[in-house]
Amino acid sequence: MANLLAGKLAVVTGGGSGIGRAICMKFAKQGAVVVVADVHKDGAESTRVLLEQKPSVTPNAGHASVACDVSSSSEVNKLRDFALDHFKRAPEIVVNCAGITLDATLLKLTEENFDKVIDVNLKGVFLVTQAFAKAAVEHKTPQSVINISSIVGKIGNFGQSNYAASKAGVIGFTKTVARELAAKGVRVNAVLPGFISTPMTGKIPEKVLAGICQQIPMGRMGQPEEIADAAVFLSSDLSSYVTGTTIEVTGGMGM
Ligand code: NAP
Numbered sequence: 001m002a003n004l005l006a007g008k009l010a011v012v013t014g015g016g017s018g019i020g021r022a023i024c025m026k027f028a029k030q031g032a033v034v035v036v037a038d039v040h041k042d043g044a045e046s047t048r049v050l051l052e053q054k055p056s057v058t059p060n061a062g063h064a065s066v067a068c069d070v071s072s073s074s075e076v077n078k079l080r081d082f083a084l085d086h087f088k089r090a091p092e093i094v095v096n097c098a099g100i101t102l103d104a105t106l107l108k109l110t111e112e113n114f115d116k117v118i119d120v121n122l123k124g125v126f127l128v129t130q131a132f133a134k135a136a137v138e139h140k141t142p143q144s145v146i147n148i149s150s151i152v153g154k155i156g157n158f159g160q161s162n163y164a165a166s167k168a169g170v171i172g173f174t175k176t177v178a179r180e181l182a183a184k185g186v187r188v189n190a191v192l193p194g195f196i197s198t199p200m201t202g203k204i205p206e207k208v209l210a211g212i213c214q215q216i217p218m219g220r221m222g223q224p225e226e227i228a229d230a231a232v233f234l235s236s237d238l239s240s241y242v243t244g245t246t247i248e249v250t251g252g253m254g255m
Helices: 018-029 041-053 073-087 111-139 161-184 206-214 224-235
Strands: 009-013 033-038 064-067 093-096 143-148 186-193 246-249
Touching (some): 009 018, 009 073, 018 033, 018 041, 018 093, 033 041, 041 064, 064 073, 073 111, 093 111, 111 143, 111 161, 111 186, 143 161, 161 186, 186 224, 224 246
Parallel strands (some): 009 033, 009 093, 033 064, 093 143, 143 186, 186 246
């Protein structure tokens, strides 16, 4: 199926790498115009260049790249203002994909690294969702917000109490704001990836990854494109009656 997102404007945070980049690529292939946002401008810009190079159903679509640290309300407001000013409309799709890990077992985890992970992974989702949901309501634009949580937010993971707490928080946040915004035309859902091959999991030693794969019923790690497919579904009219839910894309892990 092609053209599921024709005419839609999408903002994707963390779009400069891994899952976020794959989401940008699939969105463009389905006809969306994409604002790629990332903490480092060069990452966002390289994704934008890739979007323009790929034969999409809307060539020269005018994709944009913006530097934005999602944990900063002033930078998030600048991102929202850019989208509204540049495209003269509110985005129909917002994907919260920016995320970090700073792993340590509880007995070694510093307060600073607990706060940093919560600031990006949870507060960032709050700031971006609030800024763009307000814009959608003001502009009377139907909107789909997709929050990239993690299966770890449901089942926990050794050495990731900060990360798991942030991702569990995203699930509770998603369900709450889905209730609040449903009558205003804004759908909010979360995707819970399992272990996906990206620069984030590239830091995990090969031996540990082999052990992880043994716990995955499908016996392998996922690809970023397999998360992007779930994001396409949630952002398209195929999911017009879906809100406040979570979709696990894990190869069966954590079911
Ligand atoms: P990734 O390749 O590291 O991509 C994350 C992107 O977010 C990077 O471009 C990073 O920028 C950016 N970012 C970091 N801090 C940011 C901030 N404050 N503001 C804006 N952007 C920021 O990781 P990924 O694996 O694609 O992860 C994407 C999302 O999926 C994350 O939310 C992650 O928690 C979630 N997830 C991943 C997996 C997995 O197995 N890979 C599993 C479950 C959930 P820099 O790299 O330039 O710092």
